[in-house]
Amino acid sequence: MQPPLVAVEHLLRSDPFTIATWNVNSIKVRAEAVLEWLKQGQCDILLMQELKSIDENFPLDAFHAAGYEVHVHGQKTYNGVAIASRLPLTLRQKGLPFLDSDSDKDDPQARYIEVEYKQFIIGCLYLPNGNPVMTDGNLSEKFHYKCRWMDRLNQHAAALNMLNRPVILAGDYNIIPDAKDCYDINAWQGDALHHPDTLKRWRQLSYSGYTDAWRALHPAKTAYSFWDYQGGAWQKDNGIRIDHFMLNAEAADRLLDTDIDKTPRGKDRASDHTPVWCRFSENIPSSD
C-alpha cells in the first residue's frame, strides 16, 4: 500500500515551475500585452528589462490583480528591470557589485535585480548594448562600459557559483553568441553584440560553469529573440538571439525544457524582443 503514496508525495514536493525573460521596451506601453501573455497561465516568474520607468510608475496594481508580486529596480527614461512572480520570492539585491579596480563605485544605470525562490538564485539582467564600438578612432565609453559591466557580471556569477545552489542568470545579454544565432552574421561582425572583446567575456561565463540553456537543448537550431523595428526585420525574419538563460550546473541539472515564444512579437505594438522561457524541476529529475 505504501509505494503509490510515496510517488504522490514526491510529485507534491517537486513542482516544476517556469521562468521567462522578456525585454518589454517600456512597461507603460507594454503592460497590457505582458499581462495578456501572463494570463495564458504558463509563466510563474517573469524577468523584465527596459522598463523605461521609475519604480513609482510601474503598473503594480494590474500585476497584483493578475496574481503576481513584483520587485522593481527602475530608472527614469532608460533601462530598468523587474521580476513579477506568482510564487513567493525573496529580494536579494538590486545592482551588481563593483570590481576592486572600479574607481567610481557608483552606477546610476538600473540593469540588475536578483531574487531567490526556495534554493534557486535568480538574476534578471539587462546588459549594456555597447554601440558604437568606436568614437574618434578610439574604443567608445559605451563599449568600455559594456566590457566593465560584463566583468562585474562574471565576477558575481563566479561568486554565486561557490554557494552550491542552482543559479539562473537570465535576461537581455545583447550578445549574439554564434553565427547560428543570427540571420546574417557578416552584418554583425565587429558590432558590440558580436565583438571579440564581448564574446571573450561571454565565453568566460561558460568557463566559470554557466551553460546557455536554449543552445544546450537545441544544439543545431536557429531561432531568434529579437527583430529590429526597422527595415521589415520581423517580416523577413531578420532576427538575432540575444536573450539568454545562463545556468550553473545545479540549475542545468534541473532544466526540463526551454524555448522562445515568437507569438508576442507578431502582435500590434509589440516589443522588439519576444519572451524566452525555461522550465525547471525543483529537484534533480531521476531517470528511474
Added chain:
DNA sequence: ATGCCATGCTCCGCATGA
C-alpha cells in the same frame, strides 16, 4: 556610412536602442 522604427522627455527635435 546611414536611414529605416519605436520610446521617453522636454517639448514638436533629440538621445537611445541593436
